[in-house]
Amino acid sequence: MVDSGARSASALPAASRPAQRWLARFAFLAAAAATVLVLAVAGLRGGIALLVVAVAGMATALAGVWWFLTHRGLLRWLAAAVVILAPLAVAVLYARARLVWVVVVFALLWSAALAAGRQALSASAARPREHDTPPPRRPYLIMNPRSGGGKVGRFGLVQRARALGAEVVLLDGAGTDVAGLARQAVHDGADLLGVAGGDGTQALVAGIAAEHGLPFMVVSAGTRNHFALDLGLDREDPASCLDALTDGVELRVDLGMVGSRTFVNNASFGAYAAVVQSPAYRDDKTRTTLDLLPGLLTGQRGPGLRLSAGDTVVAGPQAVLVSNNPYATGDIAGLGHRLRLDGGVLGVLAVRVRGAFDAAGLVRGRRRSGSLTVVTADEAVIDADAPSVSVGIDGEAVTMPTPVRCTIRPGVLRVRVPRRRPGAGSPRPELDWVRLRRLALPAGRA
Incomplete structure (x- = not known):
């Protein structure tokens, strides 16, 4: 590929640096103001006791979540x-103490701090390089008319694609042998392959x-369209992808590889993979998940797993998620956003929950705690005390x-996307307070 037309916005324009610093x-x-507000009220009105009540209420709710997931029936x-x-009890106590305004102001200040911090960091985040290449002459698109509740028909994707010169099947x-269709298209001279359907x-x-x-x-005609999201495509209007x-x-x-299979998003093991493997999952996902989770989370069902990723070893995790580049820190289910798809590493996440205390740590997103391990590696090996294991590959069991x-496999996939797309700007980074502090300080002190 000729790189003379490549464009990169990784360098931050000098004019935007002062604005970036002031946002930081x-x-x-804003974060300091929120903290001072709470400390001042706690000192003046005996709010320490109410803070303890809030923490106790949170702990009780987290314990309730754990019991809900690990039990059935009346419990x-x-x-x-x-x-x-x-x-609700905590809210009533705060209302009786006339401290609801403190909670509201605290939430507003922290929301402002988070928004400003992410905006400051996103201004310096590297955007993916875009390469100008000629339009395809013989594009070949595979469309699933049932995917996404019938988006292919609803948005007239077949007619629009054929009007633009694409062969559509x-x-x-x-x-249907999807791989066989794609290979035959290549044999017949197709110079672009595309899919309007699910991530699998x-x-x-x-x-x-x-x-x-x-x-x-990629045409975002699936149900969740996770890969389309990270490519910056419009998930609300699949027809715009045809541009x-x-x-x-x-x-x-x-691209990620699990054995000899390719994945664009993730490969999951343990609790999530076992749920996807259930024959009833596609008919009633919520009920199937709630029915299977108690046994999976308490170790009563499924083989014991062992994860090795670089120098990290995790024995007995209930769930493992291996992703094509890491997800945002707080996304323990792999349902959200990846900052980039060209980092050349796997994101590896393992969950090992043994009770309500671990569940609380999991909700707080503690890295490398007893409940949650998050690392990056170029290889991850999942073993089990069984000859085979269930794997969810981009949602396929x-x-x-x-x-x-x-x-x-770093950089092996050429993805053609519209020049104008909603997510073509800077990625939304994780809020890293250390990086933010360096941005906030004058250049000499930083």
Whole structure:
């Protein structure tokens, strides 16, 4: 690929640096004001006792969440009542002490601090490089008419794609050989492969596109469209993704591998994978999840797992998530946003919960605690005390022999996206207070 047309916005314009610094300073000022407010009220009105009540209420609610997830029947619904009543009781106590205004002002100040801090950091975040390349001459698109509740038909994607010169094939059943269709299209001379469907279908075709060095195109016609989100595509209007056929640019992104299978988002093991594996999952996801979680979280169901990622070893996790580049720190389910798709590393997350105390640590997102381990690596190996293990590959359930090896393939996928797309700006970074402090200080002191 010729890089002369590549554009990068990783360098921060000099004019924006003062604004970035003042945003960082405002974030610290707002956070300090919120802290001073609470301390002042606690000293003047005996608020320390009420702070203890708030902490106790939170702990009780977290314990209720744990009991709700790990029990069935009457105990589950009693736990649900505790989850609702505990914060309600705290709110009543604060209202009686006439301290509701403190909570409201504290929340507003912290919200302002977080917003300013993220804005300051996003101004210096590196954007993905965009490569200007000619439009494809023989694009080939695979569309699933059932995906996303029928988005293909609702948005007229077939007619629009064909009007732009693309060959379109519709999947007519669950047993269709998607990989075979893509390989035949390459054999027939296709110079772009695309998918309007779920992330699992996208992963299959993306692997074949990378194998042949062809550009790949995503049309956000799935249910969750996680890969489309991280590519900056419009998830509300799948038809806008077709603009890439006429006015597009290319991004170079990584692909994950679990065994010989490709994944664009993540591969999951343990609790989540076992839920996805259930035949009833697609018909009633919520009920199936609630029915299976008690046994999975308390170790009564599923094989014992062991994770090795670089120098990190975790024995007995209930759930492991290996992602194509790491998710944001607070996203323990892999349902949110990745800051980039070209970092060349796997994000590895392991959950090991043994009770309400661990559950509280999990909710707070403590890294490398007894409940949550978050690392990055170029390889992760998941073993089990069983000859095979359930794996959720981009939401698709499979069974693989153990041990299962996950790796990353940096920059192997050429993704063609519209030049104008909602998420083409700077990624939304995690709030790193150390980086923010360096931005807030004058250049000499930093």
